[in-house]
Amino acid sequence: MVSLPLDSNNLTENTSINLLKQIVCDFIVTPLSPEPIPTAYVCQGTGQTPILLLHGFDSSLLEFRRLVPLLAEHHTTWTLDLLGFGFTQRLTNLSFSPQEIKTHLYCFWKTLIQEPVILVGASMGGATAIDFTLTYPEAVKKMVLIDSAGLTNPPLLGKFMFPPLDSFATSFLRNPTVRQKISQTAYYNKKLANLDAQLCAALHLQCPNWNKALIAFTKSGGYGSFKRQLPQLNPETLIIWGQNDQILGTKDATVFKELIPNSQLKWVPNCGHVPHLEQPEITQQLITTSF
Numbered sequence: 001m002v003s004l005p006l007d008s009n010n011l012t013e014n015t016s017i018n019l020l021k022q023i024v025c026d027f028i029v030t031p032l033s034p035e036p037i038p039t040a041y042v043c044q045g046t047g048q049t050p051i052l053l054l055h056g057f058d059s060s061l062l063e064f065r066r067l068v069p070l071l072a073e074h075h076t077t078w079t080l081d082l083l084g085f086g087f088t089q090r091l092t093n094l095s096f097s098p099q100e101i102k103t104h105l106y107c108f109w110k111t112l113i114q115e116p117v118i119l120v121g122a123s124m125g126g127a128t129a130i131d132f133t134l135t136y137p138e139a140v141k142k143m144v145l146i147d148s149a150g151l152t153n154p155p156l157l158g159k160f161m162f163p164p165l166d167s168f169a170t171s172f173l174r175n176p177t178v179r180q181k182i183s184q185t186a187y188y189n190k191k192l193a194n195l196d197a198q199l200c201a202a203l204h205l206q207c208p209n210w211n212k213a214l215i216a217f218t219k220s221g222g223y224g225s226f227k228r229q230l231p232q233l234n235p236e237t238l239i240i241w242g243q244n245d246q247i248l249g250t251k252d253a254t255v256f257k258e259l260i261p262n263s264q265l266k267w268v269p270n271c272g273h274v275p276h277l278e279q280p281e282i283t284q285q286l287i288t289t290s291f
Helices: 006-010 014-021 098-113 124-135 165-174 176-186 195-206 210-220 251-259 280-289
Strands: 024-028 037-044 048-054 075-080 117-122 140-146 236-242 263-268
Touching (some): 014 195, 024 098, 037 098, 048 098, 048 124, 075 098, 117 124, 124 140, 165 210, 236 251, 251 263
Parallel strands (some): 048 075, 048 117, 117 140, 140 236
Antiparallel strands (some): 024 037, 037 075
């Protein structure tokens, strides 16, 4: 089991509480470190082609608390905390770059899943999914991008991530008021940015080396643009996008559709940046019926 912060006792939504209780930890052997990496994940359900869910930036698998139970009714559904994020342990000898995240994800897949998946990435997780699919196409049967990153280069923040600015940046991101404003922007229905949502979004901040890993990821440059590589993607791809996304806007949805072969775009009405949280039933139906 994963050692969880005491604040987790204050969760109130059943989906949050239930998913939290099911988090387990496996020691994943990778070429990144002489030590196996304790990796937090949840696996629910049985059935058809397995689904693997990848969360967004500075988030955790709790991001899929409302979607996992719905998908697990008919699919074996996996979700993990990516290297450097969530409750996966942050070993101090890693740089938490996209390359390391991809390698760790492949070792997780090879160790525990071992068959092609429907790979679902939300926001930054979409960029991770694209990167992973380009490198390990044998592991991905189909791909789903939910309000995905991956079309623009990140800001040049990494060059400024040196002391004391790096500590200032992570302190700013840790601030509850800042996080709540980001949460409210992510939702179309602002009432969903409630206390339970705030706790789910912040529990992993209490994990050891959260700030160091975030600084290291930012210094690595993070995820850039995959625009030139998108035509090389082979799997069928479903693009799901909230019609009211105020984080990434809506223009990138049509660009993904134009550049990715064998892709389709589905809009989610009355929805912001997080359809899997705001409209989980619609999101589940799109994933399970669109291919």
